[in-house]
Amino acid sequence: MLLALNNVFDPDTLPMVLRIMVMAVLVNLSCALLGSFLVLRRMSLMGDALSHAVLPGLVVAFLFSGSLSIFPMFIGAVLAGVATTFLTQTMHHYGRLSTDAAMGVVFTSLFALGVVLLKLFGSQVHLDAACVYEGSLIMVLDTFEFAGFELPKQILVALPVLLVNLLVVGVLWKELKITTFDSALATAIGISAPVMHYTLMTLVALTAVASFQVVGSILVVAMLIVPPAAAQLCVERLGRMVALSCAIGALVGIVGTLVAVRYNLSVPGTMAVLSGGVYALAAIFSPTGGLASRAWFHYQTSARIVREDILAMLYRVEEFDxxxxxxxxxxxEAVGGGFPARHALRTLVRRGDVAMDDKGLLLNDSGRTKAAKLVRTHRLWETYLVDEIGLPLDHVHEPAHRVEHFLDDEIREQLAERLPEGAEDPHGREIPE
Known part of the structure; x- marks a missing residue:
């Protein structure tokens, strides 16, 4: 099908491309909306289980109805999805299995049953095994006219499911949020955690079924999990996570469709690969937990510690003479040498904390104030370790040297309140004001 559509903006093929794009975006929005809760509940495998377990429901639905129309297949798959949730919870509570083990047993068994039924009744069911695994957007060829537009019949399932997801999540937002983060608290204030769980799982089953023909039983997992997982790396509030997850899903649907059509690729496969690419970018560049941001934070912390070590060292030299x-x-040399030390010293000179001339280094007023605070923290902590913990004198310098860079003003003054006015540190040195 896509071979004839590789010219994306051809007037003859553009309506087909737009229909594919609309279906991809609708499916991705539904998956991303619910996938956020699955990721936070650490139930990502449930999306995998439900997307696999709908297969026997599809086969049985055809055997009973004799039709491949949307609604009989939809009902059969939903029943299979709900049965998967029920069996998983039953095995978890009564079979003494962990949740992930129960899901693994249920979805592999049901999916294997579906494959067996598909092979046994393949000539009657007319389900393509490749479509089961990868999905197919060929169904957008089956259209109906609405307000002068040719719309794919799949939209009659995908759009209502998205609207139902939005409605239920909007109405039960508080309940879903509380049960997601603290089910014990939810139970204590009268919110039924099991009811919220089965409600969410039913919505996931509906979404997996609606997504089945578009992204297949395997790739639907990527749509359910990868955009929310990428969003979780970038934000720290549930509302923003859901919004960003949906935005990533929509973007992946649009770009994935254009790339797949242009280069004659599988649309679901392209969307899954792009989702993985977005997750990789989030893992590297996320401002809250990305590898690059963490590396930059560690570098800044290391640079600050070297600068503070230089200030404290100059203060002690000045204190002695x-x-x-x-x-x-x-x-x-005293702070390790190399580029970090040279860069730290240049920064201190540029900021006006340290003066440097041919005779050497000298603290300015701003640098002396900062250095005094560091030395005060160091000596207060040494005093605490000796007086309160009972450490010997030769064991207190290194712990105090490490902690002096991280104690705030409040803790510093709490330590000072334990000492009489004019007290000295355990080595007999003055504690700076």
């Missing part, structure tokens, strides 16, 4: 200046080479 206020006329002495520390040589640049000695200061760099």
């Amino acid at each position: 206020h006329t002495r200046r520390l040589a640049r080479a000695d200061a760099l």
